[in-house]
Amino acid sequence: MSNITIYDVAREANVSMATVSRVVNHNPNVKPTTRKKVLGVIDDLGYRPNAVARGLASKKTTTVGAIIPDISSVFYSELTRGIEDIATMYKYDTILSNSDQNIDKEISLINSMLEKQVDGILFMGGKITEEHINQFKTSPVPVVLAATYDPTNTLPSVNIDYEAAAFEATMKLIGNEKVQPAFITGDDYVQSNYLKRAGYERALSESGITLDENLIAKGQCNYDGGMKSIQKLLKSDYDIKQVFVVTDETSLGVIHGAQDLGYKVPEDIEVTGFNNTRIAMMVRPTLTTVMQPMYDIGAVAMRLLTKYMNKEEVGETEVILPHRMIERDSTKN
Amino acid sequence: MSNITIYDVAREANVSMATVSRVVNHNPNVKPTTRKKVLGVIDDLGYRPNAVARGLASKKTTTVGAIIPDISSVFYSELTRGIEDIATMYKYDTILSNSDQNIDKEISLINSMLEKQVDGILFMGGKITEEHINQFKTSPVPVVLAATYDPTNTLPSVNIDYEAAAFEATMKLIGNEKVQPAFITGDDYVQSNYLKRAGYERALSESGITLDENLIAKGQCNYDGGMKSIQKLLKSDYDIKQVFVVTDETSLGVIHGAQDLGYKVPEDIEVTGFNNTRIAMMVRPTLTTVMQPMYDIGAVAMRLLTKYMNKEEVGETEVILPHRMIERDSTKN
DNA sequence: ATGAAAGCGCTAACAA
DNA sequence: TTGTTAGCGCTTTCAT
Secondary structure, three states: OOOOOHHHHHHHHOOOHHHHHHHHOOOOOOOHHHHHHHHHHHHHHOOOOOHHHHHHHHOOOOEEEEEEOOOOOHHHHHHHHHHHHHHHHOOOEEEEEEOOOOHHHHHHHHHHHHHOOOOEEEEOOOOOOHHHHHHHHHOOOOEEEEOOOOOOOOOOEEEEOHHHHHHHHHHHHHOOOOOOOEEEEOOOOOHHHHHHHHHHHHHHHHOOOOOOHHHEEEOOOOHHHHHHHHHHHHOOOOOOOEEEEOOHHHHHHHHHHHHHOOOOOOOOOEEEEEEOOHHHHOOOOOOEEEEOOHHHHHHHHHHHHHHHHOOOOOOOOEEEEOOEEEOOOOOOO | OOOOOHHHHHHHHOOOHHHHHHHHOOOOOOOHHHHHHHHHHHHHHOOOOOHHHHHHHHOOOOEEEEEEOOOOOHHHHHHHHHHHHHHHHOOOEEEEEEOOOOHHHHHHHHHHHHHOOOOEEEEOOOOOOHHHHHHHHHOOOOEEEEOOOOOOOOOOEEEEOHHHHHHHHHHHHHOOOOOOOEEEEOOOOOHHHHHHHHHHHHHHHHOOOOOOHHHEEEOOOOHHHHHHHHHHHHOOOOOOOEEEEOOHHHHHHHHHHHHHOOOOOOOOOEEEOOEOOHHHHOOOOOOEEEEOOHHHHHHHHHHHHHHHHOOOOOOOOEEEEOOEEEOOOOOOO
């Protein structure tokens, strides 16, 4: 039991609780000698301030909540690192919870974090529903979305422009050929997939290509999913020469799936991924992909949240971070 | 301001705060009619219990602290998912902090979590020093180590037997050849590297091979580090036919580094990794490796912590989880 | 089954 | 510069 309280320190140092509190909180209104004396007693007694009591009295907990689909995914764990680094910089702790993009879990996590009196919430998810919006609007503390689109464009958020990125990637793939690259994606329920598809389709239409739905494969957005999707496509009657894939991990599955069937990448089939996670370099040929600054998304989102929490002036409420095509060896030239 | 308190509910429902508290805490000593009435008011008013106040009064916060080297690493993020899932199951929230295995940061994180009155701490780190031990021994709440060795064998912990695993992997590589496989590792400061090296050396000695230090390469434990290490080794005068590598990611670097120099894996050079992370399957040839149940380590460690927090009977305090060799295509049968 | 009341350890006016 | 004193919102005896 660390039952040494501010009161014990006060008594031992012959000052009032208030003075001890001032010392602990670096309030300048304390005579240096007094400060020294109090600090000495604090050290002797091994006093440790109780943040819970402080939180109750001050109505600030210096902790923020982060709701994340799955911390074990490469994408989100890197994003989380960005969040945490900035949080630490601003002296916040982070309560992290996984939602698996399950709406009920998300809502209940928001409530549980609010009960814990977090000073702010960072939300990452698949789709923002009305219920979400409702929760956020009535939240007593600020909420910022990271890598999560708000269809109503009304919540503070940090994203990249998925539609534009997918458009560029697809255009690059098309080049002068005017044939439709295949598209390997996941559930459109996930807003980012939806937007990537929109960009893909716009690239087709701007290139004068009529969309053939058979060239769009939906599956799990992971290695196995990619492998299955490409092999199904390759065994069809279509002559696939190019594929745009919504994530890097899925792309690795696509590359290996094609190679296992005897296709050469990029000679027989070109592959472009998305995210530029570390694994994009860990494959032969190395993966051409769209760089998405995951760490930065987390960092910027957290920084934005601190502004709201401190009631600072906020410039942009909807931040779009830049993306960039990274050409490697899985595409020709 | 969610300034609706238990007191408001009490007044509105014509009962005392105590009764509202009982309802909120599912205390059975409440007449069903009263309960219903209170629940109704809670709903009407949109009352949300204040966990901070509860924490102060009850001296329990139902949150645990997790200190982790780096959440963005595949290894730790998977481990963390195990922690979080079990924490959720037992109704705990988790405050997560990255230490980068910096001792000062680790110590200060422990203190900061203790100030926040966490009910327990899960610690993951490189090396446990005397200072750590001291902190843990004097901690008012239980501490459990995950994937972290305690040289004094005195703290509760969950690990696998790295020495034995490395021994097996090395023996397998040696086979009947009696030649020393190369060993690609990181800093011995990291206890797991130290133990893996011990297992490696024991395998040599039990095979009657005299250790040649030149066949041990130390570098960064990541993709680039692996690539650099193998290429340096391959350009030496030694005829390298086998390599044991301390992590999977490093192994991918080794495989590609060798392939880039024209070597064939496993024909010219066999590679065995460690961890069996997802990327072990995302390489050609697929990686032979030692499976380490990362998710389970986290899950079991968290479960162990709950036992301590609830003052349940604890059987083993030092849990060793099983490991297993997974033979794939980067080694010859 | 319910209520009254004393804290939990701290902050933040306000006074001095 | 320092001290006094109310709370913060809840749990938890102890009565009833």
